[in-house]
Every structure is written in C-alpha cells, then in structure tokens.
Amino acid sequence: QVQLMESGPELVKPSETLSLTCSVSGDSVSSDKYYWSWIRQPPGKGLEWIGYIYDSGTTRYKSSFKSRASISVDMSKNQFSLTLTSVTAADTAVYYCARDRGYEFYIDSWGPGMLVTVSS
C-alpha cells in the first residue's frame, strides 16, 4: 500500500521560495501508471489543485501557478518536490501531495498534509 509524506519548512517569509518534498513508499515515482500531484487547502477553505508530474518529468500546472510553481522528481530518493516562488500570505495553506491514477482519472492516495505559513 502506497504511503506519502510531505516535509519541508513550516514557515516561509514573504517573497521567498516555498520548497516541499513528498516521500513515497510502497510505490515508485518512476511508475508510468501514476501522476504525482500537489494540492493545497488554505485554512478553512476548499481544495486547489496545483499540478502534477508524470512519465518521470512531464509536468502540468494550473495556469495561475505556471509562472511560480515547479514540480520535479528524484527517482534515486523516490521523492517528488514542489517549489513555489515569490510567496505571499495568500500561499498560506495545508499542502498535500497525492497519487493520481493517471488514465483512471482519480486521486487514490494522499499524504497527511503539511501546513505552511507565509509570514515575516
């Protein structure tokens, strides 16, 4: 059974870069069956899809993030990562990594989530 776990700084200063890593166990990030995703949820609000990576390097992003977000994969560590540049308080959220079953069209596994606060 796959398990995902987010890690990274819990506090980021405005204008700086948010960097999060998702460690995957029980599956391989090099698998061509899955799309490795990032989703966020501001406190008390709904879910927002950020993007995903698949085929070991192909990425897709929500257009509002395209200039700031980057998702990459490290197959040697079985991890994938999110960087978000020039953050503001509006980027304060719980960030989830998740496994999307690609051509089956649904997300079947989520990490527990990690609250990242943007504040000076």
Next chain:
Amino acid sequence: DIQMTQSPSSLAASIGDRVTITCRASQGISTYLNWFQQKPPKAPKLLISVASTLQSGVPSRFSGSGSGTDFTLTINNLQPEDFAIYYCQQSYSIPRTFGQGTKVEVK
C-alpha cells in the same frame, strides 16, 4: 477552467437520514467526476470515482450518479461517522478542479 458548483454548501441532518449533495460542472465532463470525504484536519478520502464507482472499503450506503454536467452523491441511512465535508472533483481536463465543498452537520 471548468467550474464545479456544489449545493448545498452545508446541510444539517440526523442519523438515519438520506442525504443528497449535487455537483454541477460548467461544461460537460462525461463521467469524469470523483467524490471525496474530508474530516478536518485529515486529508480527503476518495469515496467514488468516475461518477459511480464505489471505492473498496467504502460503505454501500454511499452512491454516486450522473453524467455530463450534473452529478449526485447520496448517503443513505446517515451514520455518525458520515458527518464531514464532501467535495466533488472533475478529472476531465487540466486543471483538475474541485467544488467548494458541502459540510454535513448534525441537526
């Protein structure tokens, strides 16, 4: 982007009730519609995929239906553990988009 609109935003119900939540897409999405349950502060949990496929381990009192633009999540015989927030999500196109959520509360 495809907009997903859920109704109602919240509802109050009693144990044993039948609950219906609707989700409308701003354009046709075939049956590429998933339902998640979230009990904050936990991560969402997949209940139903591609409009009507119940996930393994999910009680049969949950069911989903619909195609095109209009979808429904039904919970029969509401149980205490069902009080939560429910989200629909379309997987027809990028970006994946979620409804705003429906909070099911105790009446």
